[in-house]
Amino acid sequence: MTGKKKPAAARSALPRRAVLGGAGSGLAGLALGFAAGGGGREEPARADGGTDAPVAVPVFGAHQAGIARPATPQTFCALAVLEHTSPGASSIGEIGAAAGRAVRTATSPETCAEAGLLDGPGDLTVTIAVGPRLVAALDDTLPGATALPLFQGDEAIPAERRDGDVLVIACSSDANDAATALQHVTGALPSTRLRWTQRGFRARGQGTITRNPLGFHDGVIVPRRPEELDENVWIPSGPAANGTNLVVRRLRLDTSAFHTLPHEGQERVIGRRRTDGAPLSGGGPTDEVNLLAKTPEGELLVPAHSHARAAHPSFTGSHLMLRRGYAFDDGRRVDESGLEVHDAGLLFLCYQREQSTYVRTQHRLDEVDDLMDYVTPTASGSFLVLPGFDDDRPMGSTLAGA
Numbered sequence: 001m002t003g004k005k006k007p008a009a010a011r012s013a014l015p016r017r018a019v020l021g022g023a024g025s026g027l028a029g030l031a032l033g034f035a036a037g038g039g040g041r042e043e044p045a046r047a048d049g050g051t052d053a054p055v056a057v058p059v060f061g062a063h064q065a066g067i068a069r070p071a072t073p074q075t076f077c078a079l080a081v082l083e084h085t086s087p088g089a090s091s092i093g094e095i096g097a098a099a100g101r102a103v104r105t106a107t108s109p110e111t112c113a114e115a116g117l118l119d120g121p122g123d124l125t126v127t128i129a130v131g132p133r134l135v136a137a138l139d140d141t142l143p144g145a146t147a148l149p150l151f152q153g154d155e156a157i158p159a160e161r162r163d164g165d166v167l168v169i170a171c172s173s174d175a176n177d178a179a180t181a182l183q184h185v186t187g188a189l190p191s192t193r194l195r196w197t198q199r200g201f202r203a204r205g206q207g208t209i210t211r212n213p214l215g216f217h218d219g220v221i222v223p224r225r226p227e228e229l230d231e232n233v234w235i236p237s238g239p240a241a242n243g244t245n246l247v248v249r250r251l252r253l254d255t256s257a258f259h260t261l262p263h264e265g266q267e268r269v270i271g272r273r274r275t276d277g278a279p280l281s282g283g284g285p286t287d288e289v290n291l292l293a294k295t296p297e298g299e300l301l302v303p304a305h306s307h308a309r310a311a312h313p314s315f316t317g318s319h320l321m322l323r324r325g326y327a328f329d330d331g332r333r334v335d336e337s338g339l340e341v342h343d344a345g346l347l348f349l350c351y352q353r354e355q356s357t358y359v360r361t362q363h364r365l366d367e368v369d370d371l372m373d374y375v376t377p378t379a380s381g382s383f384l385v386l387p388g389f390d391d392d393r394p395m396g397s398t399l400a401g402a
Protein backbone atom coordinates (compact mmCIF):
# COMPACT_ATOMS: atom_id res chain seq x y z
CA MET A 1 0.00 0.00 0.00
CA THR A 2 1.22 3.53 -0.68
CA GLY A 3 0.46 6.86 0.96
CA LYS A 4 -1.66 8.01 -1.98
CA LYS A 5 -4.86 6.45 -0.70
CA LYS A 6 -7.59 8.68 0.62
CA PRO A 7 -10.23 7.24 2.93
CA ALA A 8 -13.45 6.43 1.15
CA ALA A 9 -15.43 7.07 4.29
CA ALA A 10 -17.57 9.82 2.83
CA ARG A 11 -18.79 7.60 0.02
CA SER A 12 -22.15 5.94 0.30
CA ALA A 13 -21.82 2.19 0.79
CA LEU A 14 -25.10 1.09 -0.72
CA PRO A 15 -25.49 -2.65 -1.10
CA ARG A 16 -25.21 -3.74 -4.73
CA ARG A 17 -28.77 -4.98 -4.79
CA ALA A 18 -30.04 -1.65 -3.51
CA VAL A 19 -28.19 0.06 -6.33
CA LEU A 20 -29.20 -2.32 -9.04
CA GLY A 21 -32.78 -2.86 -8.04
CA GLY A 22 -33.88 -6.21 -9.36
CA ALA A 23 -30.43 -7.18 -10.62
CA GLY A 24 -29.71 -9.26 -7.55
CA SER A 25 -31.55 -12.25 -8.87
CA GLY A 26 -29.61 -12.08 -12.10
CA LEU A 27 -26.30 -11.87 -10.31
CA ALA A 28 -27.16 -14.82 -8.17
CA GLY A 29 -27.77 -16.64 -11.43
CA LEU A 30 -24.25 -15.99 -12.64
CA ALA A 31 -22.98 -18.62 -10.27
CA LEU A 32 -25.51 -21.13 -11.56
CA GLY A 33 -24.49 -20.58 -15.13
CA PHE A 34 -20.84 -21.24 -14.42
CA ALA A 35 -21.39 -24.30 -12.25
CA ALA A 36 -21.16 -27.53 -14.21
CA GLY A 37 -24.49 -28.02 -15.91
CA GLY A 38 -26.09 -25.37 -13.72
CA GLY A 39 -28.93 -23.45 -15.25
CA GLY A 40 -27.93 -24.43 -18.79
CA ARG A 41 -27.58 -20.70 -19.53
CA GLU A 42 -23.89 -20.28 -20.25
CA GLU A 43 -22.77 -21.55 -23.61
CA PRO A 44 -19.94 -24.09 -23.46
CA ALA A 45 -16.41 -22.85 -24.10
CA ARG A 46 -16.85 -24.15 -27.62
CA ALA A 47 -20.39 -24.19 -28.93
CA ASP A 48 -19.62 -27.19 -31.10
CA GLY A 49 -19.21 -29.31 -27.99
CA GLY A 50 -15.46 -29.57 -27.84
CA THR A 51 -13.98 -29.95 -31.31
CA ASP A 52 -11.55 -27.33 -32.54
CA ALA A 53 -13.84 -26.12 -35.31
CA PRO A 54 -14.77 -22.49 -34.62
CA VAL A 55 -18.47 -21.65 -34.64
CA ALA A 56 -19.62 -18.78 -36.85
CA VAL A 57 -20.91 -15.70 -35.00
CA PRO A 58 -23.87 -13.92 -36.65
CA VAL A 59 -22.80 -10.48 -37.88
CA PHE A 60 -26.29 -8.97 -38.09
CA GLY A 61 -28.48 -8.21 -35.11
CA ALA A 62 -29.79 -5.51 -32.81
CA HIS A 63 -26.30 -5.25 -31.30
CA GLN A 64 -22.92 -5.59 -32.97
CA ALA A 65 -21.10 -8.88 -32.59
CA GLY A 66 -18.01 -9.07 -30.36
CA ILE A 67 -19.57 -7.62 -27.21
CA ALA A 68 -22.00 -10.17 -25.82
CA ARG A 69 -21.65 -12.73 -28.61
CA PRO A 70 -19.89 -15.10 -28.61
CA ALA A 71 -20.45 -15.56 -24.85
CA THR A 72 -16.93 -16.95 -24.59
CA PRO A 73 -14.62 -14.34 -26.11
CA GLN A 74 -12.38 -15.66 -28.88
CA THR A 75 -8.74 -16.28 -27.93
CA PHE A 76 -7.17 -13.50 -30.02
CA CYS A 77 -7.91 -9.88 -30.79
CA ALA A 78 -6.39 -7.18 -32.95
CA LEU A 79 -7.41 -3.62 -32.13
CA ALA A 80 -6.77 -0.32 -33.88
CA VAL A 81 -7.55 3.29 -32.97
CA LEU A 82 -7.70 5.71 -35.89
CA GLU A 83 -7.98 9.43 -36.37
CA HIS A 84 -10.40 11.04 -38.83
CA THR A 85 -8.54 13.55 -40.96
CA SER A 86 -11.56 15.76 -41.72
CA PRO A 87 -14.13 15.19 -38.98
CA GLY A 88 -17.61 16.63 -39.43
CA ALA A 89 -21.30 15.98 -38.99
CA SER A 90 -21.32 13.42 -41.83
CA SER A 91 -18.33 11.41 -40.53
CA ILE A 92 -20.25 8.78 -38.57
CA GLY A 93 -22.55 8.07 -41.51
CA GLU A 94 -19.61 7.69 -43.90
CA ILE A 95 -17.45 5.67 -41.53
CA GLY A 96 -20.37 3.48 -40.48
CA ALA A 97 -21.43 2.68 -44.05
CA ALA A 98 -17.88 1.82 -45.15
CA ALA A 99 -17.14 -0.14 -41.98
CA GLY A 100 -20.40 -2.10 -42.20
CA ARG A 101 -19.61 -3.15 -45.78
CA ALA A 102 -16.07 -4.19 -44.89
CA VAL A 103 -17.17 -6.10 -41.78
CA ARG A 104 -19.80 -7.90 -43.80
CA THR A 105 -17.23 -8.86 -46.47
CA ALA A 106 -14.76 -10.19 -43.89
CA THR A 107 -17.29 -12.20 -41.87
CA SER A 108 -19.32 -13.76 -44.68
CA PRO A 109 -18.21 -17.20 -45.97
CA GLU A 110 -19.05 -16.13 -49.54
CA THR A 111 -16.90 -13.00 -49.54
CA CYS A 112 -14.25 -13.35 -46.81
CA ALA A 113 -11.57 -14.38 -49.33
CA GLU A 114 -11.79 -10.83 -50.72
CA ALA A 115 -10.71 -9.68 -47.24
CA GLY A 116 -7.79 -12.15 -47.22
CA LEU A 117 -9.47 -14.86 -45.12
CA LEU A 118 -8.95 -17.74 -47.52
CA ASP A 119 -10.10 -20.53 -45.19
CA GLY A 120 -13.42 -19.01 -44.18
CA PRO A 121 -14.35 -16.50 -41.46
CA GLY A 122 -14.34 -19.03 -38.60
CA ASP A 123 -15.64 -17.28 -35.47
CA LEU A 124 -14.43 -13.84 -36.55
CA THR A 125 -16.19 -10.77 -35.18
CA VAL A 126 -15.34 -7.17 -36.00
CA THR A 127 -16.74 -4.42 -33.79
CA ILE A 128 -16.80 -0.72 -34.72
CA ALA A 129 -16.96 2.26 -32.39
CA VAL A 130 -16.59 6.01 -32.87
CA GLY A 131 -14.87 8.57 -30.65
CA PRO A 132 -16.26 11.60 -28.81
CA ARG A 133 -15.11 14.12 -31.43
CA LEU A 134 -17.19 12.47 -34.17
CA VAL A 135 -20.20 11.99 -31.90
CA ALA A 136 -20.08 15.60 -30.69
CA ALA A 137 -19.78 16.86 -34.29
CA LEU A 138 -23.19 15.28 -34.86
CA ASP A 139 -24.85 16.13 -31.54
CA ASP A 140 -23.02 16.83 -28.31
CA THR A 141 -25.94 15.56 -26.24
CA LEU A 142 -25.60 12.00 -27.58
CA PRO A 143 -24.05 9.24 -25.43
CA GLY A 144 -20.34 8.96 -26.19
CA ALA A 145 -19.92 12.69 -26.95
CA THR A 146 -17.66 13.30 -23.95
CA ALA A 147 -14.01 12.25 -23.73
CA LEU A 148 -12.71 10.58 -20.58
CA PRO A 149 -11.18 12.82 -17.92
CA LEU A 150 -7.53 12.24 -17.01
CA PHE A 151 -7.04 9.58 -14.34
CA GLN A 152 -4.03 8.90 -12.16
CA GLY A 153 -0.99 8.36 -14.41
CA ASP A 154 -2.78 9.41 -17.61
CA GLU A 155 -0.74 12.58 -18.03
CA ALA A 156 2.23 10.37 -19.05
CA ILE A 157 0.27 8.75 -21.92
CA PRO A 158 1.48 10.17 -25.27
CA ALA A 159 -1.23 12.31 -26.96
CA GLU A 160 -1.27 9.91 -29.92
CA ARG A 161 -2.47 7.14 -27.57
CA ARG A 162 -5.25 9.15 -25.93
CA ASP A 163 -8.80 9.37 -27.33
CA GLY A 164 -9.20 8.79 -31.09
CA ASP A 165 -12.05 8.89 -33.61
CA VAL A 166 -12.62 5.28 -34.67
CA LEU A 167 -11.92 2.02 -32.89
CA VAL A 168 -11.96 -1.35 -34.63
CA ILE A 169 -11.59 -4.65 -32.78
CA ALA A 170 -11.34 -7.93 -34.66
CA CYS A 171 -11.57 -11.09 -32.54
CA SER A 172 -11.08 -14.68 -33.63
CA SER A 173 -9.80 -18.00 -32.39
CA ASP A 174 -7.24 -17.61 -35.20
CA ALA A 175 -4.71 -14.82 -34.51
CA ASN A 176 -4.00 -14.43 -38.20
CA ASP A 177 -7.67 -13.99 -39.09
CA ALA A 178 -8.06 -11.26 -36.47
CA ALA A 179 -5.04 -9.36 -37.82
CA THR A 180 -6.07 -9.83 -41.46
CA ALA A 181 -9.64 -8.68 -40.81
CA LEU A 182 -8.40 -5.65 -38.89
CA GLN A 183 -6.23 -4.65 -41.82
CA HIS A 184 -9.10 -5.13 -44.27
CA VAL A 185 -11.61 -3.10 -42.26
CA THR A 186 -9.29 -0.25 -41.27
CA GLY A 187 -8.10 -0.03 -44.88
CA ALA A 188 -11.69 0.51 -46.02
CA LEU A 189 -12.38 3.50 -43.76
CA PRO A 190 -12.36 6.84 -45.59
CA SER A 191 -10.26 9.83 -44.41
CA THR A 192 -8.56 8.03 -41.53
CA ARG A 193 -5.02 7.43 -40.33
CA LEU A 194 -3.80 4.86 -37.82
CA ARG A 195 -2.96 6.10 -34.31
CA TRP A 196 -2.15 2.93 -32.41
CA THR A 197 -2.76 -0.75 -32.63
CA GLN A 198 -2.51 -3.72 -30.29
CA ARG A 199 -2.80 -7.48 -30.51
CA GLY A 200 -4.14 -9.37 -27.52
CA PHE A 201 -4.73 -12.91 -26.32
CA ARG A 202 -6.74 -14.64 -23.63
CA ALA A 203 -5.97 -17.67 -21.53
CA ARG A 204 -8.33 -20.63 -21.83
CA GLY A 205 -11.52 -19.79 -19.97
CA GLN A 206 -15.20 -20.36 -19.57
CA GLY A 207 -17.58 -17.62 -20.63
CA THR A 208 -16.03 -14.29 -19.73
CA ILE A 209 -13.93 -15.86 -16.95
CA THR A 210 -10.26 -16.39 -17.67
CA ARG A 211 -6.98 -16.02 -15.81
CA ASN A 212 -5.51 -12.56 -16.30
CA PRO A 213 -1.77 -11.77 -16.54
CA LEU A 214 -1.54 -11.72 -12.74
CA GLY A 215 -2.81 -15.31 -12.71
CA PHE A 216 -6.18 -14.49 -11.09
CA HIS A 217 -9.65 -15.30 -12.40
CA ASP A 218 -11.02 -12.20 -14.14
CA GLY A 219 -14.40 -11.42 -15.69
CA VAL A 220 -16.34 -13.11 -12.88
CA ILE A 221 -18.82 -10.42 -11.84
CA VAL A 222 -20.17 -9.14 -15.16
CA PRO A 223 -23.65 -8.89 -16.72
CA ARG A 224 -24.40 -11.89 -18.94
CA ARG A 225 -28.09 -12.62 -19.35
CA PRO A 226 -30.11 -10.60 -21.89
CA GLU A 227 -31.97 -8.78 -19.10
CA GLU A 228 -28.68 -7.98 -17.33
CA LEU A 229 -27.21 -6.70 -20.58
CA ASP A 230 -30.30 -4.55 -21.19
CA GLU A 231 -30.04 -3.06 -17.74
CA ASN A 232 -26.29 -2.51 -17.64
CA VAL A 233 -24.77 -2.49 -21.12
CA TRP A 234 -27.00 -1.49 -24.03
CA ILE A 235 -28.05 2.14 -24.51
CA PRO A 236 -31.83 1.94 -24.10
CA SER A 237 -33.22 4.65 -26.40
CA GLY A 238 -32.48 7.46 -28.84
CA PRO A 239 -30.37 7.38 -32.03
CA ALA A 240 -27.64 5.36 -30.26
CA ALA A 241 -30.08 2.74 -28.90
CA ASN A 242 -28.54 -0.74 -28.84
CA GLY A 243 -25.08 0.73 -28.95
CA THR A 244 -22.92 0.88 -25.83
CA ASN A 245 -20.11 2.92 -24.27
CA LEU A 246 -16.74 1.26 -24.61
CA VAL A 247 -13.70 2.24 -22.58
CA VAL A 248 -10.34 0.90 -23.69
CA ARG A 249 -7.29 1.18 -21.44
CA ARG A 250 -3.93 -0.35 -22.27
CA LEU A 251 -2.69 -1.11 -18.76
CA ARG A 252 0.93 -2.18 -18.36
CA LEU A 253 1.18 -4.48 -15.35
CA ASP A 254 4.22 -4.88 -13.13
CA THR A 255 3.69 -8.62 -12.80
CA SER A 256 7.24 -9.14 -11.46
CA ALA A 257 6.60 -6.83 -8.49
CA PHE A 258 3.15 -8.36 -7.91
CA HIS A 259 4.58 -11.88 -7.90
CA THR A 260 7.18 -10.96 -5.29
CA LEU A 261 4.25 -10.71 -2.84
CA PRO A 262 3.48 -13.90 -0.95
CA HIS A 263 0.36 -15.63 -2.29
CA GLU A 264 -1.67 -14.36 0.63
CA GLY A 265 -0.52 -10.81 -0.09
CA GLN A 266 -1.54 -11.16 -3.74
CA GLU A 267 -4.97 -12.36 -2.64
CA ARG A 268 -5.32 -9.40 -0.30
CA VAL A 269 -4.64 -7.03 -3.21
CA ILE A 270 -7.33 -8.68 -5.35
CA GLY A 271 -9.86 -9.68 -2.64
CA ARG A 272 -10.31 -13.16 -4.12
CA ARG A 273 -8.44 -16.45 -3.91
CA ARG A 274 -5.62 -17.11 -6.33
CA THR A 275 -6.47 -20.75 -6.96
CA ASP A 276 -10.16 -20.62 -7.88
CA GLY A 277 -11.23 -16.98 -7.68
CA ALA A 278 -13.51 -17.45 -4.66
CA PRO A 279 -14.05 -14.30 -2.56
CA LEU A 280 -11.90 -13.96 0.58
CA SER A 281 -15.23 -13.56 2.39
CA GLY A 282 -16.06 -17.18 1.51
CA GLY A 283 -18.27 -19.02 -0.98
CA GLY A 284 -17.55 -20.44 -4.41
CA PRO A 285 -15.57 -19.13 -7.40
CA THR A 286 -18.44 -17.15 -8.90
CA ASP A 287 -19.97 -15.84 -5.71
CA GLU A 288 -19.99 -12.14 -4.99
CA VAL A 289 -17.69 -10.68 -2.36
CA ASN A 290 -19.38 -10.03 0.97
CA LEU A 291 -18.24 -6.53 1.84
CA LEU A 292 -19.48 -6.75 5.42
CA ALA A 293 -17.85 -10.06 6.42
CA LYS A 294 -15.23 -9.79 9.20
CA THR A 295 -12.92 -12.02 11.20
CA PRO A 296 -13.84 -12.62 14.87
CA GLU A 297 -11.28 -9.87 15.60
CA GLY A 298 -13.28 -7.44 13.46
CA GLU A 299 -10.95 -7.29 10.45
CA LEU A 300 -12.61 -7.05 7.02
CA LEU A 301 -12.24 -10.34 5.13
CA VAL A 302 -12.23 -8.50 1.80
CA PRO A 303 -9.51 -5.96 2.65
CA ALA A 304 -10.28 -2.24 2.66
CA HIS A 305 -7.88 -1.52 -0.22
CA SER A 306 -8.49 -4.68 -2.25
CA HIS A 307 -9.48 -4.36 -5.91
CA ALA A 308 -12.74 -6.31 -5.61
CA ARG A 309 -13.89 -3.98 -2.82
CA ALA A 310 -12.65 -0.81 -4.53
CA ALA A 311 -14.33 -1.68 -7.85
CA HIS A 312 -17.61 -2.79 -6.28
CA PRO A 313 -20.46 -0.78 -7.82
CA SER A 314 -22.17 -0.29 -4.48
CA PHE A 315 -19.63 2.43 -3.59
CA THR A 316 -20.19 4.43 -6.75
CA GLY A 317 -23.89 3.81 -7.28
CA SER A 318 -23.01 2.57 -10.76
CA HIS A 319 -24.36 -0.14 -12.99
CA LEU A 320 -22.29 -3.23 -13.74
CA MET A 321 -19.75 -3.09 -16.54
CA LEU A 322 -19.09 -5.89 -19.01
CA ARG A 323 -15.34 -6.45 -18.73
CA ARG A 324 -14.02 -8.42 -21.68
CA GLY A 325 -10.35 -7.57 -21.92
CA TYR A 326 -7.34 -9.27 -23.46
CA ALA A 327 -3.78 -9.76 -22.23
CA PHE A 328 -0.95 -8.29 -24.28
CA ASP A 329 2.79 -8.89 -24.25
CA ASP A 330 5.05 -6.79 -26.48
CA GLY A 331 8.26 -7.97 -24.79
CA ARG A 332 10.95 -5.82 -23.22
CA ARG A 333 11.56 -2.34 -24.60
CA VAL A 334 12.76 1.11 -23.62
CA ASP A 335 9.76 3.29 -22.80
CA GLU A 336 9.17 7.01 -23.43
CA SER A 337 11.07 7.96 -20.26
CA GLY A 338 14.14 5.91 -21.22
CA LEU A 339 13.48 3.04 -18.79
CA GLU A 340 13.60 -0.58 -19.88
CA VAL A 341 10.20 -2.13 -19.20
CA HIS A 342 8.41 -5.39 -19.84
CA ASP A 343 5.62 -3.95 -21.94
CA ALA A 344 2.89 -6.42 -21.01
CA GLY A 345 -0.41 -6.28 -19.19
CA LEU A 346 -4.11 -6.02 -19.76
CA LEU A 347 -5.86 -4.47 -22.74
CA PHE A 348 -8.79 -3.54 -20.54
CA LEU A 349 -12.06 -3.34 -22.48
CA CYS A 350 -15.33 -2.63 -20.75
CA TYR A 351 -18.80 -1.93 -22.06
CA GLN A 352 -21.45 -0.02 -20.15
CA ARG A 353 -24.72 1.81 -20.67
CA GLU A 354 -23.31 5.04 -19.24
CA GLN A 355 -19.73 6.21 -19.49
CA SER A 356 -20.02 7.42 -15.88
CA THR A 357 -19.99 3.80 -14.69
CA TYR A 358 -16.38 3.55 -15.79
CA VAL A 359 -15.39 7.09 -14.76
CA ARG A 360 -16.69 6.81 -11.20
CA THR A 361 -15.16 3.39 -10.75
CA GLN A 362 -11.73 4.46 -12.01
CA HIS A 363 -11.74 7.53 -9.74
CA ARG A 364 -12.40 5.24 -6.80
CA LEU A 365 -9.66 2.80 -7.85
CA ASP A 366 -7.25 5.75 -8.02
CA GLU A 367 -8.19 6.65 -4.44
CA VAL A 368 -8.28 3.33 -2.62
CA ASP A 369 -7.16 0.37 -4.75
CA ASP A 370 -3.83 -1.33 -3.92
CA LEU A 371 -3.88 -3.00 -7.36
CA MET A 372 -3.29 0.37 -9.03
CA ASP A 373 0.26 0.36 -7.55
CA TYR A 374 1.08 -2.30 -10.18
CA VAL A 375 -0.70 -0.61 -13.12
CA THR A 376 0.63 1.99 -15.59
CA PRO A 377 -1.86 3.28 -18.18
CA THR A 378 -0.22 3.47 -21.61
CA ALA A 379 -3.26 4.20 -23.84
CA SER A 380 -6.80 5.31 -23.11
CA GLY A 381 -10.03 6.27 -24.82
CA SER A 382 -13.78 6.04 -24.74
CA PHE A 383 -15.92 5.22 -27.74
CA LEU A 384 -19.54 4.81 -28.72
CA VAL A 385 -20.05 1.32 -30.12
CA LEU A 386 -22.47 1.78 -33.02
CA PRO A 387 -25.79 -0.07 -32.84
CA GLY A 388 -26.13 -3.38 -34.69
CA PHE A 389 -26.80 -3.37 -38.41
CA ASP A 390 -28.18 -5.40 -41.29
CA ASP A 391 -28.89 -5.03 -45.01
CA ASP A 392 -31.79 -2.63 -44.43
CA ARG A 393 -30.15 -0.70 -41.60
CA PRO A 394 -26.56 0.20 -42.55
CA MET A 395 -24.10 0.62 -39.70
CA GLY A 396 -24.36 4.09 -38.15
CA SER A 397 -27.57 4.95 -40.00
CA THR A 398 -29.66 5.61 -36.88
CA LEU A 399 -27.12 8.19 -35.79
CA ALA A 400 -26.44 9.63 -39.21
CA GLY A 401 -30.16 10.27 -39.68
CA ALA A 402 -30.57 11.81 -36.22
Ligand code: HEM
Pocket residue numbers: 212214216217218219220221222249251253270272288289307308309311312313321323345346348358361362365375
Ligand atom coordinates in the same frame (compact mmCIF):
# COMPACT_ATOMS: atom_id res chain seq x y z
C1 HEM B 1 -4.82 -4.40 -15.01
C2 HEM B 1 -5.77 -4.02 -14.24
C3 HEM B 1 -6.84 -4.91 -13.65
C4 HEM B 1 -6.79 -6.20 -13.25
C5 HEM B 1 -5.60 -7.16 -13.30
C6 HEM B 1 -8.09 -6.53 -12.73
C7 HEM B 1 -8.46 -7.75 -12.19
C8 HEM B 1 -9.67 -8.03 -11.57
C9 HEM B 1 -9.98 -9.23 -10.88
C10 HEM B 1 -9.03 -10.40 -10.71
C11 HEM B 1 -11.24 -9.12 -10.42
C12 HEM B 1 -12.03 -10.15 -9.58
C13 HEM B 1 -12.82 -11.12 -10.41
C14 HEM B 1 -13.94 -10.50 -11.21
O1 HEM B 1 -15.00 -10.12 -10.69
O2 HEM B 1 -13.75 -10.41 -12.42
C15 HEM B 1 -11.75 -7.84 -10.84
C16 HEM B 1 -13.00 -7.35 -10.58
C17 HEM B 1 -13.47 -6.15 -11.01
N1 HEM B 1 -12.76 -5.19 -11.70
FE1 HEM B 1 -10.82 -5.29 -12.21
N2 HEM B 1 -8.90 -5.45 -12.86
C18 HEM B 1 -8.17 -4.43 -13.43
C19 HEM B 1 -8.60 -3.17 -13.72
C20 HEM B 1 -9.88 -2.73 -13.57
C21 HEM B 1 -10.35 -1.43 -13.96
C22 HEM B 1 -9.51 -0.36 -14.66
C23 HEM B 1 -11.69 -1.39 -13.65
C24 HEM B 1 -12.66 -0.28 -13.87
C25 HEM B 1 -12.39 1.00 -13.74
C26 HEM B 1 -12.03 -2.66 -13.04
C27 HEM B 1 -13.27 -3.00 -12.60
C28 HEM B 1 -13.60 -4.16 -11.96
C29 HEM B 1 -14.94 -4.46 -11.47
C30 HEM B 1 -16.18 -3.59 -11.60
C31 HEM B 1 -14.85 -5.73 -10.85
C32 HEM B 1 -15.97 -6.48 -10.17
C33 HEM B 1 -16.05 -6.08 -8.70
C34 HEM B 1 -17.23 -6.76 -8.02
O3 HEM B 1 -18.35 -6.29 -8.22
O4 HEM B 1 -17.01 -7.76 -7.31
N3 HEM B 1 -10.91 -3.43 -13.01
N4 HEM B 1 -10.76 -7.19 -11.55
